[in-house]
Amino acid sequence: MSGRAVFTGRVFAELEKGLTIYARYKIWLFSDLISWPFWTIFFFLSFLMYAPSLLSSQYHLNAFTWSFFTFILVSSFMWASNFLATSAQAGILEYVIITGCSIREHMLGRSIVSFIDLAVGGPLLLLISAAGFGTRLFVAYPHLMFVALVLASAFFYFFSSMLAVLLVSLRSPWIIINVAQFIIPFTSGAIPVEVLPAELRSIITYSPFFYIIHPIVASATGQYFLPPGLVLTVGGILCLATYLASRVLEDVLLRRALRHGKFTIF
Amino acid sequence: MRALNQLAGIVEAEFKALIREAGVFIFVVFFPFMISLLTYGAGQALTGGAASPTQWFYQLIGFTIMMIALTMSSSSAWYFRRGMMTGRLEYILAAPISPLTAVLSSALTNTIFNIAYFIVVAAIGVIAVYGAYYLANILGVILFLALALLPVIGFNLLVGILTIFFREPEPVANLINAIVSTVSGFAYPIILLPSFLQILGLILPYSHIVDGVREILAGSFRLAQLSPHIFLLGYLILGLAVFKVGEAVYVRKSGVHW
Numbered sequence: 140m141s142g143r144a145v146f147t148g149r150v151f152a153e154l155e156k157g158l159t160i161y162a163r164y165k166i167w168l169f170s171d172l173i174s175w176p177f178w179t180i181f182f183f184l185s186f187l188m189y190a191p192s193l194l195s196s197q198y199h200l201n202a203f204t205w206s207f208f209t210f211i212l213v214s215s216f217m218w219a220s221n222f223l224a225t226s227a228q229a230g231i232l233e234y235v236i237i238t239g240c241s242i243r244e245h246m247l248g249r250s251i252v253s254f255i256d257l258a259v260g261g262p263l264l265l266l267i268s269a270a271g272f273g274t275r276l277f278v279a280y281p282h283l284m285f286v287a288l289v290l291a292s293a294f295f296y297f298f299s300s301m302l303a304v305l306l307v308s309l310r311s312p313w314i315i316i317n318v319a320q321f322i323i324p325f326t327s328g329a330i331p332v333e334v335l336p337a338e339l340r341s342i343i344t345y346s347p348f349f350y351i352i353h354p355i356v357a358s359a360t361g362q363y364f365l366p367p368g369l370v371l372t373v374g375g376i377l378c379l380a381t382y383l384a385s386r387v388l389e390d391v392l393l394r395r396a397l398r399h400g401k402f403t404i405f
Numbered sequence: 406m407r408a409l410n411q412l413a414g415i416v417e418a419e420f421k422a423l424i425r426e427a428g429v430f431i432f433v434v435f436f437p438f439m440i441s442l443l444t445y446g447a448g449q450a451l452t453g454g455a456a457s458p459t460q461w462f463y464q465l466i467g468f469t470i471m472m473i474a475l476t477m478s479s480s481s482a483w484y485f486r487r488g489m490m491t492g493r494l495e496y497i498l499a500a501p502i503s504p505l506t507a508v509l510s511s512a513l514t515n516t517i518f519n520i521a522y523f524i525v526v527a528a529i530g531v532i533a534v535y536g537a538y539y540l541a542n543i544l545g546v547i548l549f550l551a552l553a554l555l556p557v558i559g560f561n562l563l564v565g566i567l568t569i570f571f572r573e574p575e576p577v578a579n580l581i582n583a584i585v586s587t588v589s590g591f592a593y594p595i596i597l598l599p600s601f602l603q604i605l606g607l608i609l610p611y612s613h614i615v616d617g618v619r620e621i622l623a624g625s626f627r628l629a630q631l632s633p634h635i636f637l638l639g640y641l642i643l644g645l646a647v648f649k650v651g652e653a654v655y656v657r658k659s660g661v662h663w
Binding site for chain 1: 431448453571588592593
């Protein structure tokens with residue numbers, strides 16, 4: 140069998156594993172479907188408590204809906220980072236390596252759950268915003284939105300792989316993930332740039348995550364802070380860099396695991 | 406006396422287990438500051454710098470009570486689930502101790518831990534916004550929380566029984582936490598919610614707790630405001646009753662008792 144066929148087989152096996160695990164916990168699906176609307180209302184109003192008048196501005200309601208959409212995207216993928224530590228603690232990772240499967244391929248099984256979470260939670264959020272807050276949703280640049288979503292999904296898949304390797308030896312990686320899932324999106328463009336004070340606008344462009352997160356919100360509102368071509372090009376380069384970094388980290392982790400017999404890069 | 410000794414013994418053991426989770430403690434202390442500063446920053450941006458520190462304090466206190474609510478319901482769900490997974494529930498049922506004493510000891514540990522946690526966060530917030538002079542009001546909050554968290558213990562007994570039924574602590578806790586967080590006025594006045602959610606918020610114990618805590622800290626609490634809490638004790642009675650029924654059913658199915 141060719142190398143490509145072996146790779147494809149492993150990828151499909153991982154995807155099947157992810158889907159099987161996801162479908163096994165039906166109570167989770169039920170819980171998610173009911174809790175998402177509540178969490179959405181909660182975060183919406185937590186931010187808008189400071190400016191309740193914005194609840195009557197269609198532009199801001201639309202912009203904030205897409206802000207929380209990016210939060211769901213980031214959060215869904217960030218939680219995949221927890222998976223490797225859990226695999227290591229359960230003793231599964233050793234078996235994964237024996238099969239010749241790479242860590243990134245192993246992560247794919249968990250990442251498919253992130254994609255499903257996004258596919259369910261994202262539209263549900265849009266629906267809740269429209270039905271609950273009367274938001275008239277619109278996307279100013281649908282073609283750029285498509286590119287931005289593909290870019291963000293790829294970036295956060297590689298980024299969560301990197302983070303998973305870095306956190307693999309921690310007993311409670313969820314603490315870091317929980318903090319990061321809020322800080323990363325809301326300091327990097329999830330809040331529409333045009334509502335920020337002028338001095339803050341230029342500062343957030345120094346965050347690499349800005350070039351991944353800002354295009355989603357900006358494609359919806361039509362307010363790109365920098366030229367769309369530039370933002371998406373930088374985002375693409377960052378995505379490539381994250382992919383390479385995840386490969387390097389994975390190699391380092393594997394070498395250390397084989398040499399020292401435990402999964403840690405520190 | 407014997408029951409008190411048993412209670413003290415379990416509380417001590419539970420405290421030792423809590424102390425081992427230093428990372429979790431740091432997280433729960435850090436979380437209200439992180440999330441309230443995040444929303445405050447966004448509020449500053451949205452209002453052009455008009456967000457006030459008292460609004461930040463309003464949310465800080467709300468997020469702290471929210472963390473207490475979330476950790477208590479999650480702990481309760483996990484207590485029962487871990488008990489089922491490890492066989493601890495059967496040991497408790499088979500031991501010469503009332504199962505209720507064991508469960509309430511765990512709840513008591515949680516309550517003491519959460520009040521201590523509240524003191525740490527609220528003290529920082531009070532000093533930052535109102536000054537050290539207002540720190541004395543925290544003493545009033547300690548007494549208030551000791552009473553006001555009783556219905557929460559009953560509420561979480563219901564959560565625990567639900568966990569036994571569904572066998573999955575995380576989705577049960579996640580669902581309850583989402584509803585409680587949204588309707589209880591932790592981060593915003595419940596008047597901003599649709600009316601049916603406002604009613605749900607008033608039925609649950611948490612909106613009364615967070616309002617009471619804010620009033621005490623601001624020095625404007627009146628005894629008359631305690632009246633809803635007397636009715637909320639119904640949660641404790643309901644929780645204990647459902648627990649006894651759940652215990653009887655579990656004993657019948659697992660066949661253990663002392």
